[in-house]
Amino acid sequence: xxxxxxxxxxxxxxxxxxxxxxxxxxxxxxxxxxxxxxxxxxxxxxxxxxxxxxxxxxxxxxxxxxxxxxxxxxxxxxxxxxxxxxxxxxxxxxxxxxxxxxxxxxxxxxxxxxxxxxx
Amino acid sequence: xxxxxxxxxxxxxxxxxxxxxxxxxxxxxxxxxxxxxxxxxxxxxxxxxxxxxxxxxxxxxxxxxxxxxxxxxxxxxxxxxxxxxxxxxxxxxxxxxxxxxxxxxxxxxxxxxxxxxxxxxxxxxxxxxx
Numbered sequence: 001x002x003x004x005x006x007x008x009x010x011x012x013x014x015x016x017x018x019x020x021x022x023x024x025x026x027x028x029x030x031x032x033x034x035x036x037x038x039x040x041x042x043x044x045x046x047x048x049x050x051x052x053x054x055x056x057x058x059x060x061x062x063x064x065x066x067x068x069x070x071x072x073x074x075x076x077x078x079x080x081x082x083x084x085x086x087x088x089x090x091x092x093x094x095x096x097x098x099x100x101x102x103x104x105x106x107x108x109x110x111x112x113x114x115x116x117x118x119x
Numbered sequence: 120x121x122x123x124x125x126x127x128x129x130x131x132x133x134x135x136x137x138x139x140x141x142x143x144x145x146x147x148x149x150x151x152x153x154x155x156x157x158x159x160x161x162x163x164x165x166x167x168x169x170x171x172x173x174x175x176x177x178x179x180x181x182x183x184x185x186x187x188x189x190x191x192x193x194x195x196x197x198x199x200x201x202x203x204x205x206x207x208x209x210x211x212x213x214x215x216x217x218x219x220x221x222x223x224x225x226x227x228x229x230x231x232x233x234x235x236x237x238x239x240x241x242x243x244x245x246x247x248x249x
Contacts, residue, residue, distance in 0.1 A: 038138050
């Protein structure tokens with residue numbers, strides 16, 4: 001079964017888009033290093049915020065990720081992120097958690113793809 | 120005409136997200152802007168403006184501890200007329216009518232949805248620098 005979030009190649013990282021948005025491979029590699037550090041720090045923070053029922057903090061973190069995802073993320077992953085971030089503006093933690101639990105593995109998959117690209 | 124030469128424009132980028140700061144600075148360099156300074160929040164930006172003397176500020180809206188709306192409100196009240204009259208373009212991933220309703224009355228040169236495309240950023244900056 002094809003992954004609902006990744007693109008047709010099963011990729012969450014869209015290298016062609018990233019190259020177009022950044023203008024060069026060196027610039028893409030540089031920003032992906034920043035994304036890697038940022039996401040590694042933010043994913044546990046989102047988990048902790050939701051476990052504590054702190055939806056505004058989760059929303060703030062999801063909003064930042066939503067801002068930069070179109071630079072290098074697949075269309076499907078970006079769309080899923082937009083949906084969850086939108087939900088985080090109004091939903092209670094109990095309602096947001098299931099949606100985030102579907103998104104989180106995709107974001108972790110993106111981290112792995114970025115790590116592989118940067119090797 | 121008081122046009123500022125595009126490539127010589129001094130631009131202050133204000134964003135609390137390191138990925139977006141890096142992206143915007145890279146995009147500004149790609150369109151030929153060379154004099155760029157960055158700040159991570161509104162309070163830092165107010166201090167940086169006095170020393171850097173930008174021609175234009177590109178600022179995020181959703182920041183902590185001082186967000187972009189509060190930053191521009193403070194900027195408009197500044198005692199230095201060069202600061203209070205500063206040209207500002209807002210950037211945000213949130214293009215909701217509520218956000219626009221707060222941002223646009225603050226005497227800005229428009230609104231860019233993040234992440235900005237080079238051509239969009241260039242046109243907006245050219246319009247603001249005229």
